[in-house]
Amino acid sequence: MAVFLTVSLAGIETLNNNSEEFLGQTGSQVGAPRQYADQAAAAPLAPPPAWALPTTPPTLRTYTNANLVIGGNCIGWDAANSVFSTVACGTSEIAISATSGNGTDIELSFSGGCFGASPGATPEVFATACGSSPWTQVDSALPDVRYEYNGTGQCISFVTPANPGDSALELAPCATPGTRITII
Numbered sequence: 001m002a003v004f005l006t007v008s009l010a011g012i013e014t015l016n017n018n019s020e021e022f023l024g025q026t027g028s029q030v031g032a033p034r035q036y037a038d039q040a041a042a043a044p045l046a047p048p049p050a051w052a053l054p055t056t057p058p059t060l061r062t063y064t065n066a067n068l069v070i071g072g073n074c075i076g077w078d079a080a081n082s083v084f085s086t087v088a089c090g091t092s093e094i095a096i097s098a099t100s101g102n103g104t105d106i107e108l109s110f111s112g113g114c115f116g117a118s119p120g121a122t123p124e125v126f127a128t129a130c131g132s133s134p135w136t137q138v139d140s141a142l143p144d145v146r147y148e149y150n151g152t153g154q155c156i157s158f159v160t161p162a163n164p165g166d167s168a169l170e171l172a173p174c175a176t177p178g179t180r181i182t183i184i
Contacts, residue, residue, distance in 0.1 A: 060103060060137055061145055061183065065095040069182040070158045077112055077127075081165035084125060086158055089184075098135075105133035108147065115156070115169075117149045123171035125156055138174050143183045146174050155179035 068075045073086040074093035087093050094110045101107075108115035109130055116128030138146040138155060146155045154171035157178045161168050172179055 060100055060106070061143075062098050062100055062106070063183060064097045066097070067093045067184045068096055069184055070156075070180070071178055073158060075169065077110065078165075079112070082112075082127060083161075083165060083167040084127070084169040086160075086168040099133075101133060104136065106135040106137055106147065107133040108135055115147075117154075117156075117171055119149060119152045119154050119171055123154060124167045125169035125171065126167055144180050145183065146179045146181065148174055156181065 067089065069089060070086075072089075074089040074091075075096065076085040076087035076092050077083075077094045078085040094112075096108060096110050098106050098108055107130060110127075113127040114130040114132075115125060115135065117123065117125045117134070134150045135147045135156075136151065138148045148155050149171055152171070153174055155174040155176070157170055157172035157176060158168055159170045159172075
């Protein structure tokens with residue numbers, strides 16, 4: 001019983017000392033003004049934890065005379081049939097340029113015109129006259145991008161043409177793996 005009483009009294013004394021110090025500090029700060037909100041906002045922030053990945057704002061990728069690669073093939077132009085084709089990179093691919101007048105929409109062009117599309121039943125990508133910017137860069141994992149047509153959720157994708165003279169480019173849902181384009 002004596003040991004228990006001694007341990008209890010020692011614990012009570014420690015609690016009493018710690019409480020006295022805490023309450024004394026709190027009482028001495030009463031009436032001290034707090035920081036103004038603008039001072040608190042301007043105070044330097046602690047660095048982020050090591051596990052936090054840095055984020056960057058999306059980057060719109062514009063370029064001149066580049067080659068676009070999807071699934072290991074480059075985009076070519078079949079002049080005889082006036083359709084886009086898939087070609088082995090380094091052979092007869094076309095030089096493509098991406099420009100933007102407003103920082104969000106992109107016009108994809110080449111020496112034969114600009115890229116247009118029809119998102120209907122046969123979602124084909126074709127050459128058309130320049131002057132509009134119907135494409136939007138969906139993501140910014142450069143140098144890989146996806147080009148969405150006119151807010152439809154459909155992006156440029158390669159396809160094996162069913163008939164000679166059909167375009168090798170079509171629209172597919174942007175989440176489809178075959179819609180990721182590498183710019184070289």
